[in-house]
Structures are given as C-alpha cells and as structure tokens.
Amino acid sequence: MxxxxxxxxxxxxxxxxxxxxxxxxxxxxxxxxxxxxxxxxxxxxxxxxxxxxxxxxxxxxxxxxxxxxxxxxxxxxxxxxxxxxxxxxxxxxxxxxxxxxxxxxxxxxxxxxxxxxNLLDMLINKTVEIAIEKGIIQSKAIIVDATHTKARFNQKSPREILQDRSRKLRKAIYKVDESLKTKFPSKNTSDILEDEIAYCQKLIDVIEAEGGVCALPKIKEPLNLLKETVADDLEQLRISEDQDARVGHKTADSSFFGYKTHLAMTEERIITAAIVTTGEKNDGKQLQALIEKSKAAGMEVQTVIGDTAYSERENIKYSDDNDIELVAKLNPQITQGARKKEEEFQFNKDAGMYVCKAGQMAIRKARQGKKGVGANQVDTYYFNVNQCKSCPFKEGCYKDGAKSKTYSVSIKSDEHTQQKAFQESVYFKEKAKERYKIEAKNSELKHRHGYDVAISSGLLGMELQGAMAIFTVNLKRILKLMK
Structure with a gap:
C-alpha cells in the first residue's frame, strides 16, 4: 500500500x-x-x-x-x-x-x-523546469554531442575482472595494515578461471576473519564489490556479454563495446535532452529528436551548436524549415545521395569513414572525378570483402564472388551554399567556440558519476543510469548557478 x-x-x-x-x-x-x-x-x-x-x-x-x-x-x-x-x-x-x-x-x-x-525524459524535464523557474536558463541555444559508455561485461576477461577487483582490495588493506600481507593466500598464477575464483574466495575469508578491519568503509566497499562479483556476477562473468551493447567507433583505429548517450545542453550547461542508443548509432541522426525534446522540456531553441556529424542535408533542411541556426561545419562526405533509407550506411565523424549495417568500418577511401564548378566528384569507400562474405546482411549488399565491396557518396557542395557561407561568418565562428562546454560535461558524467562504464546490462539499465546521472549533474549545476 x-x-x-x-x-x-x-x-x-x-x-x-x-x-x-x-x-x-x-x-x-x-x-x-x-x-x-x-x-x-x-x-x-x-x-x-x-x-x-x-x-x-x-x-x-x-x-x-x-x-x-x-x-x-x-x-x-x-x-x-x-x-x-x-x-x-x-x-x-x-x-x-x-x-x-x-x-x-x-x-x-x-x-x-x-x-x-520514461524516467530519462521525466527527470531532465523536471530539472529544466526548475532552471527556468529560477531564471537560470537565459540562452536560446543548445549544444549537441554524444558520449560513449562501455558495456559492463566483455571489457575484460572474467579472470581479469576478478584480478582487478582483488588487487584494489589488497591495496586498500595495505594502506591500513600492511602486516596482513603475510596472512593472504598466494596469488593465482594459472589461466584457469576457477583457480582465480578460488583465490578470491580465500582472500575474502582471510579478511573477514580479521573482523575489525572489515568495518572500515575504505575496506568494506572494495570487499563488498569483490564478494558481489564472485557470488552474484559469476554467471554474467562467464557469459561476459551484453545482448544490447554494440561496437562503436571513436576513431579509425579505436572502438568500444557499449552505448552512446546523445545530449543537448544549454550554454549555461543545463542538459535539456538525452537519447540513449546502442554504440554504433550515428550522432547526426539524433539531432531532430534532441531539438524536439528540448522544446518539450520548455526550451526556446533558435541556435544549435555541434560538430560536423550534425551538418548532414536532412538536418540543414530541418533547421531552415524551423528557423533554427545550425552552427555545424559542413562535411561533404555526410550527404547520402538518393539511396533508399534501408540502403544507407552511417558516417562516423571521428574515423572519417562509413560503417555498414553490420558495424564493419571501411578500410580505405578514394576520391574520383574532376574538380571544378559543375563537376560531380565521388568518394568511394572500400570494405573488407572477407567479412562481407559471411555477413548476415549481405543479401542485396554484397554479390557472392565479388572481389570488392564499395560504397560511393556524391559530393554536391552546391546544395549547401547557404550553410557554407554561414560558416564563414563571424557569428558562426564565435558561437562554435561554445562547443567545448559539452565536452566538459561529458567528462564530468564519466569521471565524477561513473558514466564511463555501464553498471548493468541492457539498454533499459543504461537509460536508468543515464537518468540518475543527468538528474544529478543538472541539480548540481543549478545549485552552483543559484549561488
């Protein structure tokens, strides 16, 4: 009741x-x-x-x-x-x-x-409502970006996870009473998971037998975490995967396994909208939803500030139709041409490459065609054909026996004339300088509120984590600005 x-x-x-x-x-x-x-x-x-x-x-x-x-x-x-x-x-x-x-x-x-x-939208809207009520939000601009979060599982092998947590526990013990080192069991040297589990359990038993030292918060927290890992998380460690998490690419040479949180934030650093997706999703595709969510929260949006991922043709058209200034530099490679929606690949701005529906990134690109006014140049992206041969999405994408798989994008800079002129203006360049603020906010979420790694598996769990973390940073920011 x-x-x-x-x-x-x-x-x-x-x-x-x-x-x-x-x-x-x-x-x-x-x-x-x-x-x-x-x-x-x-x-x-x-x-x-x-x-x-x-x-x-x-x-x-x-x-x-x-x-x-x-x-x-x-x-x-x-x-x-x-x-x-x-x-x-x-x-x-x-x-x-x-x-x-x-x-x-x-x-x-x-x-x-x-x-x-829908806790994520509910809590963000609540904090925006408070910020507007207190007169904190004065700007009519939002800054957009995405931050990645690694999945809880499959970041390390099960044995590595146990080793990492037992190491942290031992270090905490040594700071309090280094003499206990003589009572600890010998470290496991084999590669067998069961041996590592047995070692961790012996370590736990020795520490708990000491009684008094376990009552110290600095000891109790890493001890409880190790116990939780050995007991509750053991099944997850053996599976070592998150069914919802996906591979995303930060640069051409680095990737992560997990999720993305797409954020919109005011110039006062109050987050006004967030969308949690799997790791492979494209940043630019979330822009229109972020703007609409910000408006629903009570924001008046006249300007949007972002990087090149947000300057694709659909976003420029949407901004023009809604009288919004899009402060995002053009990248001709983002234009997808006349392909059907289901045939489009996603452009990864950090790597400068396209990613197919299976998550495979192009391995190289080449520009073809003549330069000059009216010329039609094309960027062609080449994929690893060996991966295409066994791809579950190859039907209609890769033809059996083909020696190469490419994806071509026409460069039609004449379609972006107004945006190109706008990005050369003094106003555009001044507004673009505000973008660093959201990168600092991403850092705060990760390093102060544990948003660098998911605390549970699944997209719903990630949304809950995002809701509480964003609610927290927004409240802290409001309190700071009120002072």
Whole structure:
C-alpha cells in the first residue's frame, strides 16, 4: 500500500539535523530545491493505494538511487552509509535513530517500479523546469554531442575482472595494515578461471576473519564489490556479454563495446535532452529528436551548436524549415545521395569513414572525378570483402564472388551554399567556440558519476543510469548557478 505523503518518524533527536547539517550541505540544498512529490504522481499506478502492507516510501527509494549516482557506491554500501551518515538520513527524510532498508529492496524497486517508465525524459524535464523557474536558463541555444559508455561485461576477461577487483582490495588493506600481507593466500598464477575464483574466495575469508578491519568503509566497499562479483556476477562473468551493447567507433583505429548517450545542453550547461542508443548509432541522426525534446522540456531553441556529424542535408533542411541556426561545419562526405533509407550506411565523424549495417568500418577511401564548378566528384569507400562474405546482411549488399565491396557518396557542395557561407561568418565562428562546454560535461558524467562504464546490462539499465546521472549533474549545476 502506498502512503500519500513522505513522513518522518517523530523523534526526540530531530533537532540534531539543524545542528549537524549545515545550510551549505549539498544534500540539504537539493532537498530544499526539489519538490520530490512528482515521484508519487509518476509511480502511483505501480502501487496499490489501499491494499497490503505499507510500501517503502517511493521518494525514499528514488533518493537512494540518486545518492548512488552522486557518490558512485554499490547498493550495499549506499544503504550502509545511510545507517550512520546524518546528511544521508536527513536527505532520505529519516529520523536519526530510524533503521535502514534492506539493500535488496533497491533492486526490486528498479525492476518492478521503474521498468518501462520514461524516467530519462521525466527527470531532465523536471530539472529544466526548475532552471527556468529560477531564471537560470537565459540562452536560446543548445549544444549537441554524444558520449560513449562501455558495456559492463566483455571489457575484460572474467579472470581479469576478478584480478582487478582483488588487487584494489589488497591495496586498500595495505594502506591500513600492511602486516596482513603475510596472512593472504598466494596469488593465482594459472589461466584457469576457477583457480582465480578460488583465490578470491580465500582472500575474502582471510579478511573477514580479521573482523575489525572489515568495518572500515575504505575496506568494506572494495570487499563488498569483490564478494558481489564472485557470488552474484559469476554467471554474467562467464557469459561476459551484453545482448544490447554494440561496437562503436571513436576513431579509425579505436572502438568500444557499449552505448552512446546523445545530449543537448544549454550554454549555461543545463542538459535539456538525452537519447540513449546502442554504440554504433550515428550522432547526426539524433539531432531532430534532441531539438524536439528540448522544446518539450520548455526550451526556446533558435541556435544549435555541434560538430560536423550534425551538418548532414536532412538536418540543414530541418533547421531552415524551423528557423533554427545550425552552427555545424559542413562535411561533404555526410550527404547520402538518393539511396533508399534501408540502403544507407552511417558516417562516423571521428574515423572519417562509413560503417555498414553490420558495424564493419571501411578500410580505405578514394576520391574520383574532376574538380571544378559543375563537376560531380565521388568518394568511394572500400570494405573488407572477407567479412562481407559471411555477413548476415549481405543479401542485396554484397554479390557472392565479388572481389570488392564499395560504397560511393556524391559530393554536391552546391546544395549547401547557404550553410557554407554561414560558416564563414563571424557569428558562426564565435558561437562554435561554445562547443567545448559539452565536452566538459561529458567528462564530468564519466569521471565524477561513473558514466564511463555501464553498471548493468541492457539498454533499459543504461537509460536508468543515464537518468540518475543527468538528474544529478543538472541539480548540481543549478545549485552552483543559484549561488
């Protein structure tokens, strides 16, 4: 049964919060800034209003997930910290002496209550609404870019993952009591996964036998992570793959296995829209949706700032039709010609190459045709024919027995005359300088809020992670600008 409002247990110790939690405390400021009652509205259909036992307050459960995004801790450690950290208790609307939830409740909340909920758009729209209400957003421009996130699995071999986590645990122990090194089991030297698992379990047993040292947060966190890996994640480690993740290309020589998050952000550095896709998706194809989502969130969009990936013909036409200035340099290789939609390959701006539907990148390119006004030059991209022979999408794309597979793109610069003139203007060049801001935002998401690696498998899990991380960075930015 869902209670209608968040209530704090009456406690004789409640005044402790006013003594301990200073006005400058970030969690106190977030509590005062955000009316979290919107969580009830979004989740009320997923709870019984008058049947069964009282459910754990959904706002409290939501705030636990927000704390995970802010402090990048496991479920076990975020709940444990809420046992003794008074700022956590205050943020969660708990009485100082109130008991904490069981960490397994967070998993159930994610799977049962948040499944199929459009949390990403909902949370972004909420922060944009707050920013507009506080007069923070003044600009009418958005900056667009995409950031990649590696899949949780298949980044390292199962044995390498175990080695990495046991190494971090040992280092944490040595900083506290290096004498324990003599009690640790001998490191595994074989390549057999089962031997590495056995070593990790022995290491865990030795550390837990010491008792006192396990109570230290600096030890408990890497210890819990290793235990979780050996126990819960073992099946995933053996599979070592994410069914939704795909190979994406950062440059011609580097790739990643995972996801992309396509972002739109104001010049004040408030994220106004996000789309999570698999890793191989093209950046430019998401532009129109990012603009529409930003408008739906309350933004007035007059200017869009991005890199060459966003200057394809469809985006230029869309911008012209909607009276939007597109500050994105032209790249003639982006024009797809008159092909049918299903026949188009995707252009990777970082590598400067096309990628086929199977995710294979061209291995070289060559320009053909004469230069000059009215001339029709073509860029031809060559693919590895050996991969094409066994490709599941080869029908209609590759002919059996062919010695080469190419993809040609006509360069029609005359179709982009206005955009070409615009990008030579002083205004264009000044606005283009704003693009660095979104690269800094991508870095913040990755390095401060764990967005460099997915914390679960699947596209839905990635969207949930993105929702909480973006909600967090937007709230932090709003608080900073309000000061």
């Amino acid at each position: 869902l209670q209608q409002q968040q209530s704090m247990t009456l406690s004789p110790y409640i005044e402790l919060y006013n003594l301990i939690i200073h006005e400058d405390n970030m969690l106190r400021q977030i509590n005062e800034l955000v009316d979290f009652s919107f969580v009830y509205e979004e989740l009320k259909e997923r709870y019984s209003m008058d049947n069964g036992r009282n459910a754990i307050d959904p706002i409290r459960m939501f705030k636990y997930l927000l704390l995970k995004a802010i402090f990048e801790l496991s479920d076990i450690d975020i709940v444990e910290r809420s046992r003794y950290d008074m700022s956590f208790k205050y943020f969660l609307h708990m009485a100082p002496e109130e008991p904490v939830i069981d960490s397994s409740s967070l998993t159930k909340f994610r799977k049962l209550r948040l499944k199929d909920l």
